[in-house]
Amino acid sequence: MAFRSRREKLRSILSGSDCVHPGSVYDAISTRIAEDLGFPLGMFGGSVASLAVLGDPDIALITLTELAEQMRRMSRAAALPVLVDADHGYGNALNVRRTVQELETAGAAGLTIEDTLLPAGFGESKTHLISLEEGVGKMKAALGGRSDPSLVIMGRTGAASITSLDDTIRRALAYEATGVDALFFTGIKSRTELEAISAATRLPIVLGGAPEELNALDHLASQRVRIALQGHAPIAAATQAVYDTLKTLREGTAPKNLKGLASSELTSRIMREADVKSRSADVLGLKK
Structure with missing residues (x-):
């Protein structure tokens, strides 16, 4: 398959002994730049997808079609392996299956499916999780929707910041048992929590946002963390640059004098x- 080599590169990262930082990418240009700079992996987050495609905040407004089409543009532009934040799979377990199919054909190297209840319910300001049973069903559906066995599917949970460490481990073990390729965690607050999760599980670990004490790559690698995100600074930098340039032009600066x-x-x-x-x-x- 055309995209198999990209997926095998991601699998090589997960099966290795080091922890890497992916480059945050969101369109064709950012993906090419990350590839040219030597990043081993790109991360296409849900928040940057919503901002790049819609100009909207990360509140589950972007559709699967829009996400997959943007991924398709990025796949065409560069051979960089890209891990896609597929949120909750855009619906129930049957929708998750479709999500996997669409992102696989769009060229994603891997994707994450999370157990957050999305979109937020009426009158709900707090973040909630779906039940463990529904989460397991989504992971099974994701695996069942995969045609290319090299496509990486990760089970993701934010339970560490929503329920408890015990629930985080319980969910991780249940998702691990379905056969997903890696576990993605957000909301982990300390080395102690990471070490407890690592000791209880066996799959490669991917970390979303983490506190400063979880920045040391050697310690992360020792806890089986293979990918550690660094946020999405590139799109913030691009936004500021566009704003500053347009503001300067609007204020009368000649294009030849722009910095x-x-x-x-x-x-x-x-x-x-x-x-x-x-x-x-x-x-x-x-x-x-």
Whole structure:
């Protein structure tokens, strides 16, 4: 399959002994930049997907179709393996199956399915989890929807910040038993919690946001953490840059006097201009 090598690279990270930081990506350009800089993996988060596609906050407004189409654009642009935050799978367990099918054909190297109750219910301001039984059903459906066995499917829970450490471990063990490839945790607050989770489980671990004491890659690696997210700074930086540039132009600065713009060399490299010119010479008879 066309995307199998990307998925095998992600599996190699999970089966290795090191912990890596993925590059936060959200569109074709950011994915190419992360690949050019040598990131071993891209992370396509739900919050950046909602912001990049809709300009909306991360409150489960983006649809599966929109997420998959954006992933398809990113897959076309670069060969970087990308792990996709597939939220709750966009519905019940049957919807989860469809989510896996769509993201697999869109080129994702892996995806996460979480047990958060989404979207928020009427009158509910607090985050809730679905039942353990429903969570297990979603993991089984995700695995059943996979056609390419190299596609990585991760069971994700935020129980550490919503219910308890004991519930986190209980859910992790149940998801592990379904046959998922890795466990993704958010809300872990200390080394003690991570060590308890690591001791109770056996699958590779992926960490979402974590406190400063969980930043040391050597300690994370010793606890079987193979991927540790660093938030989504790139889209925040891009937003600020666009804002500042448009504001400066609006205030009357001439385009030639703008600061901080990408050089023509960098832009040319990101758009793969040399490759396009070479192909144009070969098939259109144009001069290189």
